[in-house]
Amino acid sequence: QVQLQESGPGMVxxxxxxxxxxxxxxxxxxxxxxxxxxxxxxxEKGLEWIGYIDYRGRTNYKSSLKSRVTISADTSKNQFSLGxxxxxxxxxxxxxxxxxxxxxxxxxxxxxxxxxxQGTTVTVSS
Amino acid sequence: xxxxxxxPSSLSASVGDRVSITCRASEGIRNDLGWxxxxxxxAPKRLIxxxxxxxxxxxxxxxxxxxxxxxTLTISSLQPEDFATYYCLQHNGYPRTFGQGxxxxxx
Numbered sequence: 611q612v613q614l615q616e617s618g619p620g621m622v623x624x625x626x627x628x629x630x631x632x633x634x635x636x637x638x639x640x641x642x643x644x645x646x647x648x649x650x651x652x653x654e655k656g657l658e659w660i661g662y663i664d665y666r667g668r669t670n671y672k673s674s675l676k677s678r679v680t681i682s683a684d685t686s687k688n689q690f691s692l693g694x695x696x697x698x699x700x701x702x703x704x705x706x707x708x709x710x711x712x713x714x715x716x717x718x719x720x721x722x723x724x725x726x727x728q729g730t731t732v733t734v735s736s
Numbered sequence: 737x738x739x740x741x742x743x744p745s746s747l748s749a750s751v752g753d754r755v756s757i758t759c760r761a762s763e764g765i766r767n768d769l770g771w772x773x774x775x776x777x778x779a780p781k782r783l784i785x786x787x788x789x790x791x792x793x794x795x796x797x798x799x800x801x802x803x804x805x806x807x808t809l810t811i812s813s814l815q816p817e818d819f820a821t822y823y824c825l826q827h828n829g830y831p832r833t834f835g836q837g838x839x840x841x842x843x
Contacts, residue, residue: 657780657823657834672831673737706779710832713785720786721827722770726779 612636614707614727621733622701628694628732632707635688640665645710646683646690647723650703658703662710663690697734704729738762738826742835748843749814757809757822757838764804765828771800771809774837775820783822784809814840 618630632646645662652658661671663681671679675694683690694701711724739762749755759769767787772780782791784800787807797812811818819842824835 656836657825659832659834661831670830708779710827715786715789718786720768720770720789722782722785723772723780723825724782726781729779 612709612725614709614725616705616707616727616730618705618730618732620731621735622697623736624698624734625696628692628697628701628734630692630705630707630730630732631689632691632727633687633689634709640685640688641711642666643712646681647708647710648681648692649706649708649723650701651706651729652700652703654700655703660692660694699734702732702734704731737831738765738829738833740824740826740833740835742824742838744838745836746839746841748841750843751814751816753814753843755811755814755840757824759802759807759809759824759835761805761807761826761828765826767803768826768828769800769802769807770825770827771798772823772825773818773820774823780823785827811840 613636615633622628642665647662648660650658661681663669663683678695680693706729707727708723709725712719741760743758769787771784774780783794788800799810801808821837821839823837
């Protein structure tokens, strides 16, 4: 059973860079249809998909965050990371890492957010 | 981006009630939709995927339906452990987008 654990500072100053790491444990065989994903949740915006990094290292980011976001992976450590630059109070949220996967069903397959971390709260404040 | 409009934003119901939650997509998403349940302090948990496929281990009182732009999550007989917030999530295009959530409260 795969488990995810987020880690990183709980508080970041405005204009600085938020850095979080997600450690994947319990399953050393990453599938080529796994998308290592970051999601955040705030009272103002609800659940917001940030982006993913895939098996080949390709990334896909939400366009409104694209200029500030970097998702990277260290497969030797089974970790992936989120960097968000120039943060403001609007970036205060619970940040989740998750794995999106394709599940087969009959002749089809469906994408699902299969595994989630427990979430880590990040507050942007001076 | 595909917008997901979920309604109602909250509802009050009693144990044993039948409740339904709706999600509308701003464009057709086939059946690339999941429903997730979230309890306070926890990450969301998948209930349904492919609009109507019940995740293994999820009670059969949960069901999903819909295709294209309109989708429904139904709980046939609300149980005490079902009081939570429910979200739809479209997996048809990027960025993935969630509904705003429906909080199911005890009447």
